[in-house]
Amino acid sequence: MTAPYASDPAHTRGRLVAEDESVFRSPWQRDRDRIIHSSAFRRLKHKTQVFVEHEGDYFRTRLTHSIEVAQVARTIAGALGLNAELTEAVALAHDLGHTPFGHAGEDTLDALMQPYGGFDHNAQAVRIVTALERHYAEFDGLNLTWETLEGLAKHNGPVTGPLPYALADYNARHDLELHTHASAEAQVAALADDIAYNNHDLHDGLRARLFADEEIQTLPILRDCYAAVDRRYPGLDAKRRRHEALRRVFGVMVEDVIAQSRATLTAARPARAADVRQLDQPVIRFSPALWSDLQQIRAFLFTRMYRAPAVNEMRRQVHGVISDLFPFYMQQPQHLPEDWRSDVARASDRTALARLVSDYIAGMTDRFALQNHTRLIGGQEGLRAQL
Template sequence: MRAPYASDPAATRGRRHAEPEAPPRSPFQRDRDRIIHAAAFRRLKYKTQVFVYHEGENYRTRLTHSLEVAQIARSVARVLGLDEDLAEALALAHDLGHAPFGHAGEDALKARMAPFGGFSHNGQSLRLVTALERRYAEFDGLNLTWETLEGLVKHNGPLTGPLAEPGVEVPPEIVAYDREHPLELASFAGPEAQVAALADDIAYNAHDIDDGLRAGLFDIEAAAEVPLVAPILAEVRGRYPGLESSRLIHETVRRLISAMVGDLCAETTRRLERDKPTSAAEVRAAGHPMVAFSEEMAANDRAFKAFLFPNMYRHHRVNRMTSKARRVVYELFDQFLAEPRLLPSPWQGDRLAPEAPETARVVCDYIAGMTDRFAMDEHRRLFDITVKP
């Protein structure tokens, strides 16, 4: 049963381009389906989460991560009486704008795009679903509902006004879109978007621990330094003495997820009972997140990140690969910006002048949409004379 504070597909604010709906699917179900069928979603299969795709088939990619986030988001939305389809759509779409090679690719594009308006994966996600996906006869983009677009850009909180995080600039793509189709950037997002954001935290905390252990970047004893891991690991070892390493890791990780999901549902229920919102609009206007961890779990979340940063994201093996990845993106960008006629024909326009801002944005769009594999192949085609162009 849908709670009164849930987003109601029957009361959606609609789509930017009017079109008939498609019963029996709700508007939010249709959004989810459009995201799944988008080319950008398929490309997540070969986009890095932490490990570049060729380093092993058992590590997370952006696609598998997005599916895991969607599973957690749907589960939480069901417990809270929210719209599961909207929560799932937002979870599936949240990483669409990421560049190849994970944060290394994003950092490289940010550096090269600094003189040309910058780069943000959040802004790029909006750009993809409103302009760059070209599948439909009557409009560019996916023509998603207002609620999905709003949740996509604001899932981490307000972008403008007194509630926004200080010092964070709003990506120009979002500013420009908001002028034409306002997304109420100064308020919190609806409850389903808030669920998707914390489902993302839960997924990458637990699963990066999993991938890091399986890759040998750290061992289970080091991971036990994280406050939430230690008691769960002790519980698993006590119940299953002598359990083989792979099962020990999986059993610990699945219990970590359960603990975080349980805390999220309990704390959110407490806030809902306290504030008694009667609509999704009241959740947006509450002035604080309605979906949240308890203070203790929020501290555990910070401890996860504090552990993973030096032990995984800055491990020398990861650093070496990210260094090579940055160079690939730098060299692709510089070459295409200097010689835009090297771009594939569909990306060339009549006014693509070398070093021009509009050329930089086209080059950025082209590179941001690449998979890790395609970026490496394109780099070889451009710089290895023995490879066919």
């Protein structure tokens, strides 16, 4: 049953460039399909979450993460009576703006771009789907609906203060009402992102042997999940025991979001989708108790995984790759691909050139960035040796 505050495809605010809508697909199904068929979405296959892409076939990439987020988001949206198609479109596109090498790459590119307006991956996702994908005859980008673009821009909440240039540029042409909250569907995508990475970072950290089951089973939530598995399946082998425990962690987080969000929505009583945007708080949320538990898990992961010595060494090396590539292309933009050179010719000043170089580097996969560094500059030996 659809909730009254669910987004209604019959009342979409439409697209920047008017199009005849599909006979067989809703506007948000069409958005989802355009996202899946985009070049940027395919490149997520070779962009990492925490580890560099070549470090192991089983570690999550941005692509597998996005698929997991979409699956969780559809489940929550369905339970809350929201529009699952819009939720899925936002979930699948939410990481399109990420650089190679995960957050380490983003931090480096943001530092290099500070004189030119900085770098923000959420704003870059909007830039990709509104400008950088160039396949259609009548427009740049994917010409997604207002609701999908709004969800990409502010699924983490209202965007206040100075806007990232990539977002300000589009918002000036197509007002996304950045001062308000996003739809309930976009908020679901944001919480599904939290659920997915909290779970899979534990899994990937265990697989990388950065910590052991015996350590994480003392953490909140995990303690009860491991105990439940041991009670039901005494003597279970370690691999199956881990999987059973972590899938229960998934379930705890999803059930908590659904229960808390139902209570929040019941109290707020939004009568339509637009009412959700005007509230002074998000309507999709964890309970305070579970949120506190998750903060303890994140603190553990920060110390034992995100800043583990092996990961720090990887961060140091990839910082060097991007720190070398950016000034190289700034000084010798003729080395950009041929189909980028018309944009170079139109760059009016150094800021415009820097933003073009940033777009190019941000779109690289891990492997492509390393290959270009080796070809143009000389390579990072520790990373290059594993290619």
